[in-house]
Amino acid sequence: MNSTKTVIKVGIGDLKIAHAPNAIRTTGLGSCVGVVVYDLPKKIAGLAHVMLPDSQLARNLNVNMMKYADTAIDMLIAQLIENGARKFALQAKMAGGAQMFQFSEKADTMRIGPRNAEAVEKKLVMHHIPIVAADLGGNCGRTIEFDTETGQLLIRTVSKGEKII
Amino acid sequence: MDYLTNLQRDVLKEIGNVGSGNAATSMSKLMNQEVALNAPGLKIIPFEEVVEMLGGAETPVAANMFRIESGAPGIVFFILSIQEADIVVKRFTNQSIFNENNEPNELAVSALQEFANILTGSYLSALSDFTGLKMKPSIPFTSIDMAGAVISEGILEISQRLDYAIVIDTVLVGKEAANQKISGQFLFLPYPDSFSKIFHSLGIDRYE
Numbered sequence: 001m002n003s004t005k006t007v008i009k010v011g012i013g014d015l016k017i018a019h020a021p022n023a024i025r026t027t028g029l030g031s032c033v034g035v036v037v038y039d040l041p042k043k044i045a046g047l048a049h050v051m052l053p054d055s056q057l058a059r060n061l062n063v064n065m066m067k068y069a070d071t072a073i074d075m076l077i078a079q080l081i082e083n084g085a086r087k088f089a090l091q092a093k094m095a096g097g098a099q100m101f102q103f104s105e106k107a108d109t110m111r112i113g114p115r116n117a118e119a120v121e122k123k124l125v126m127h128h129i130p131i132v133a134a135d136l137g138g139n140c141g142r143t144i145e146f147d148t149e150t151g152q153l154l155i156r157t158v159s160k161g162e163k164i165i
Numbered sequence: 166m167d168y169l170t171n172l173q174r175d176v177l178k179e180i181g182n183v184g185s186g187n188a189a190t191s192m193s194k195l196m197n198q199e200v201a202l203n204a205p206g207l208k209i210i211p212f213e214e215v216v217e218m219l220g221g222a223e224t225p226v227a228a229n230m231f232r233i234e235s236g237a238p239g240i241v242f243f244i245l246s247i248q249e250a251d252i253v254v255k256r257f258t259n260q261s262i263f264n265e266n267n268e269p270n271e272l273a274v275s276a277l278q279e280f281a282n283i284l285t286g287s288y289l290s291a292l293s294d295f296t297g298l299k300m301k302p303s304i305p306f307t308s309i310d311m312a313g314a315v316i317s318e319g320i321l322e323i324s325q326r327l328d329y330a331i332v333i334d335t336v337l338v339g340k341e342a343a344n345q346k347i348s349g350q351f352l353f354l355p356y357p358d359s360f361s362k363i364f365h366s367l368g369i370d371r372y373e
């Protein structure tokens with residue numbers, strides 16, 4: 001009870017791990033998706049701030065692989081297990097995937113928010129990780145903070161207040 | 166892209182200067198106030214720092230985004246603080262930018278869009294004249310929300326290829342009393358392929 005709680009910050013296209021009593025947060029998610037994978041009894045959580053759905057087009061480029069849904073989730077799970085999480089106990093919560101600008105055209109690149117969310121879901125299913133709660137879509141930015149002690153995910157928006165999932 | 170020569174860097178800054186100079190004249194006429202320009206900046210920075218330029222990921226901003234699809238394709242943002250956006254729309258509509266439910270008011274947002282449209286049109290027409298590349302803006306896309314959320318949507322195209330953005334940044338500063346003063350920030354983020362087009366058009370694509 002004496003240890004001080006710090007909040008670990010995850011930037012755009014980044015991922016990090018937090019142990020209790022610390023919390024982990026990422027700010028200003030728009031079309032990006034914030035995905036938290038955690039082992040609640042062990043009080044360990046990892047958070048990835050995913051920008052793009054698929055790393056396929058980037059295979060030959062020397063870029064940060066943490067920004068793609070498919071590669072970020074593999075890396076997140078590997079790091080969680082290295083840090084003492086148990087694969088069978090992993091659960092996930094996620095938020096984001098909004099569309100900040102109302103485009104009239106329906107070009108696929110303009111639907112990046114929903115595509116990010118789908119890609120994250122697909123990858124979690126592949127790893128047999130249940131998605132316990134999600135707050136996706138819409139047209140507002142979100143800041144999320146995960147409490148490693150309670151497993152609660154706080155979601156803050158500019159005009160639609162706060163909620164916990 | 167760290168291999169930009171000094172001359173190329175100076176030219177990119179000059180692009181910001183020429184574009185914003187023209188936009189400042191338009192803003193001065195529209196708002197009937199004197200408008201100054203801050204020295205243009207050229208920044209080659211990770212996405213996180215693009216967001217920091219606007220005060221951090223959570224800072225609410227009034228963002229107008231334009232896509233440029235011809236000439237030197239890229240994204241132009243014209244960004245105002247909420248307070249300044251409110252001054253602009255009050256001048257043209259006599260209404261506040263938020264309605265009583267704290268949601269953006271439709272008429273006010275369309276006035277803001279038109280304002281941004283005129284200024285960005287001025288910005289790009291000066292750029293087109295300067296570079297000889299025809300750059301026309303798309304219709305405006307407006308969002309009043311967290312800076313991180315709006316910027317990340319604008320850098321998607323760039324993020325598919327790079328982990329950083331090259332940002333041509335200029336600030337237009339109004340010279341009125343604080344409660345009437347308008348400042349706006351232009352961020353021009355050319356797509357990676359556009360730089361060689363700009364340099365080629367200006368005849369500086371080779372080292373001397």
